[in-house]
Amino acid sequence: MRRHVLSLAVLAAALAPAAAGAQFTRLDGRVDEGTRSAIVAIADSATLAGLPAELADKLVSRALLGASRGAAPGAIIDAVRSLAQRMGSAQQALGPARPVEIDAAAEALRVGVQPLTLSQLRSAQPRGAVDVALVVLVDLVQRGVPVDTASRLILALAETRVGDGVYHALREHVARDIGAGALPVVAAATRTRGVLATGAATTADQAERVAAPGDITGVSTRPRGGPPPPP
Amino acid sequence: MSERREFDVIDAAARTLRSPVVVDPAAKQRLVAALRDSPVPRVGAGRRAWHWIARPRPVMVSPLWTAAAAVLIMIGVFRAAIGWERTGEQPAAVPPAPGGPAVAAASNLHAVQFVLVAPGAASVALVGDFNGWDTGETPLAPSASGGLWSVEVPLAPGRHVYSFVVDGRRWIPDPSAARAPDSDFGTPSSVVLVGERSL
Amino acid sequence: MNDAALVRRVLDGDSDAFTVLVDRYYDRYARYAVHMLGNREDAEEALQDAFLRAYRALPRYQERERFGAWLFRLLVNRCRTSAVRRRRRESVVVVSDDIASLGAVTRPAVEDAAWREELSRALESLPAEQREAFLLKHVEDLSYEEMAAITGVGISALKMRVKRACTRLRELLQEAQSVGTS
Numbered sequence: 001m002r003r004h005v006l007s008l009a010v011l012a013a014a015l016a017p018a019a020a021g022a023q024f025t026r027l028d029g030r031v032d033e034g035t036r037s038a039i040v041a042i043a044d045s046a047t048l049a050g051l052p053a054e055l056a057d058k059l060v061s062r063a064l065l066g067a068s069r070g071a072a073p074g075a076i077i078d079a080v081r082s083l084a085q086r087m088g089s090a091q092q093a094l095g096p097a098r099p100v101e102i103d104a105a106a107e108a109l110r111v112g113v114q115p116l117t118l119s120q121l122r123s124a125q126p127r128g129a130v131d132v133a134l135v136v137l138v139d140l141v142q143r144g145v146p147v148d149t150a151s152r153l154i155l156a157l158a159e160t161r162v163g164d165g166v167y168h169a170l171r172e173h174v175a176r177d178i179g180a181g182a183l184p185v186v187a188a189a190t191r192t193r194g195v196l197a198t199g200a201a202t203t204a205d206q207a208e209r210v211a212a213p214g215d216i217t218g219v220s221t222r223p224r225g226g227p228p229p230p231p
Numbered sequence: 232m233s234e235r236r237e238f239d240v241i242d243a244a245a246r247t248l249r250s251p252v253v254v255d256p257a258a259k260q261r262l263v264a265a266l267r268d269s270p271v272p273r274v275g276a277g278r279r280a281w282h283w284i285a286r287p288r289p290v291m292v293s294p295l296w297t298a299a300a301a302v303l304i305m306i307g308v309f310r311a312a313i314g315w316e317r318t319g320e321q322p323a324a325v326p327p328a329p330g331g332p333a334v335a336a337a338s339n340l341h342a343v344q345f346v347l348v349a350p351g352a353a354s355v356a357l358v359g360d361f362n363g364w365d366t367g368e369t370p371l372a373p374s375a376s377g378g379l380w381s382v383e384v385p386l387a388p389g390r391h392v393y394s395f396v397v398d399g400r401r402w403i404p405d406p407s408a409a410r411a412p413d414s415d416f417g418t419p420s421s422v423v424l425v426g427e428r429s430l
Numbered sequence: 431m432n433d434a435a436l437v438r439r440v441l442d443g444d445s446d447a448f449t450v451l452v453d454r455y456y457d458r459y460a461r462y463a464v465h466m467l468g469n470r471e472d473a474e475e476a477l478q479d480a481f482l483r484a485y486r487a488l489p490r491y492q493e494r495e496r497f498g499a500w501l502f503r504l505l506v507n508r509c510r511t512s513a514v515r516r517r518r519r520e521s522v523v524v525v526s527d528d529i530a531s532l533g534a535v536t537r538p539a540v541e542d543a544a545w546r547e548e549l550s551r552a553l554e555s556l557p558a559e560q561r562e563a564f565l566l567k568h569v570e571d572l573s574y575e576e577m578a579a580i581t582g583v584g585i586s587a588l589k590m591r592v593k594r595a596c597t598r599l600r601e602l603l604q605e606a607q608s609v610g611t612s
Binding site for chain 3: 244250251255263269272
Binding site for chain 1: 432433454458496497498499571572573574
């Protein structure tokens with residue numbers, strides 16, 4: 001009898017982490033065999049290349065989204081492969097990072113944020129997490145703020161070590177301003193200037209750099225890959 | 232250089248072994264025939280199976296397995312203890328953010344409330360990477376007066392992408408949450424960060 | 431129809447619904463059984479036992495675990511009980527690698543009958559627990575957490591087994607390759 005109690009305890013203890021690692025079984029019955037094999041192969045290659053194993057779950061989720069939308073197998077595989085590649089680039093640009101940061105950074109690359117911006121963001125917050133800043137950066141771009149401008153504004157905030165709540169408030173305000181008819185780039189720059197001017201800014205020139213009107217209009221037309229803002 | 236070659240051999244081995252293998256079709260047919268001969272599983276059959284499993288009999292357990300079992304049990308107990316401790320430390324609820332889903336923490340999972348105002352909708356579902364984007368998995372319930380749809384979902388810490396599906400076909404992002412990039416499938420979606428850094 | 435719905439149909443008395451699950455998983459899991467046990471006869475026997483055991487135990491199956499994962503656990507355990515790998519080894523016949531080539535992987539240049547024979551021989555020479563760990567990790571693409579859930583072995587022990595298996599396979603396969611090319 002004692003042996004049975006032991007077996008049950010072993011089984012219970014062994015099953016405890018099962019939910020966290022059961023990512024590939026989520027594909028069962030949702031994609032065909034060939035697609036499943038391809039997704040597993042891509043995830044495996046990504047993990048072998050050094051991506052945290054947790055991110056394989058994100059690759060599986062992307063495949064499931066494609067399946068849910070009725071995408072063709074080839075399109076699903078392409079989407080998963082390019083997501084895996086972006087995750088690899090994001091990890092390289094960020095250096096040591098938590099999975100949630102790599103996930104958020106991969107999506108930032110998707111909207112055109114430069115790898116250099118990711119590295120600068122990490123340098124600005126060497127010990128703090130950058131996931132919230134990246135989610136807000138992507139949101140700004142999605143709402144119409146030019147990617148270079150949005151990147152510079154978020155970097156300026158990161159350099160002043162503002163808290164997550166500041167990013168959140170910025171996103172809220174910019175969304176509301178745009179909804180009320182403001183130009184996205186003007187809303188984002190004005191609201192960031194407000195944050196920097198009302199206490200978060202450590203020096204006047206940081207606020208000035210973000211606020212300069214020439215900077216705002218200039219950035220929106222500047223080609224990508226230009227030099228970073230002066231330190 | 233030799234590291235690279237070593238890796239390639241294992242990689243090549245794995246690829247070869249991943250290819251499908253030929254099985255005798257007759258073997259599968261034998262299995263199906265055996266299944267037909269078996270009683271249809273019902274609760275009664277389950278009880279019989281349970282008795283079969285629970286019947287005491289000698290079992291050989293090597294010291295190695297016993298040690299592995301002991302380690303697993305210790306890990307399980309440790310995990311449980313950590314979980315309880317964390318639950319005790321955490322506040323019952325994190326104040327909801329002014330926009331996007333409201334998040335409340337309990338143990339390692341956080342209850343996240345998703346709300347959509349959709350007065351004319353006949354149904355609203357939540358889809359996201361946490362439920363495999365399955366439109367039938369997480370329906371929202373309408374308020375008594377209609378128009379406001381909501382659901383609470385326990386989510387693990389991390390970044391989650393989601394959408395609402397209105398009337399089974401129209402995918403829309405959460406108007407009050409941060410937006411996610413296009414997913415390559417033309418799906419507008421939103422982001423919620425769950426954890427101590429909720430957004 | 432998804433697995434959970436099929437299971438419910440079986441439990442409602444529609445035993446034919448189980449054959450859909452057999453079709454869905456038999457070939458996929460045959461790969462593991464064949465590589466683990468080294469020959470088709472033993473693999474087919476293990477598959478038959480695992481499926482029958484799953485069928486009979488279906489009333490106790492919990493939907494929170496995927497049916498495929500549950501079934502696979504039964505199969506892995508069944509393969510373990512064939513503790514002594516029989517000697518009637520045969521080389522495993524590979525149908526094609528079209529499916530594998532869909533993904534990010536490319537065809538291994540060395541894939542031919544001799545290579546498969548060497549691979550099969552090298553795999554057979556591994557201790558069973560190392561072979562099991564290697565196949566689960568590198569062929570079935572499971573995470574260490576999944577492997578721990580299936581085998582009941584700790585993650586660090588599993589990592590050690592995979593590492594030792596890889597080291598041994600490298601020695602054997604590179605030796606075979608150098609002999610073959612010299």
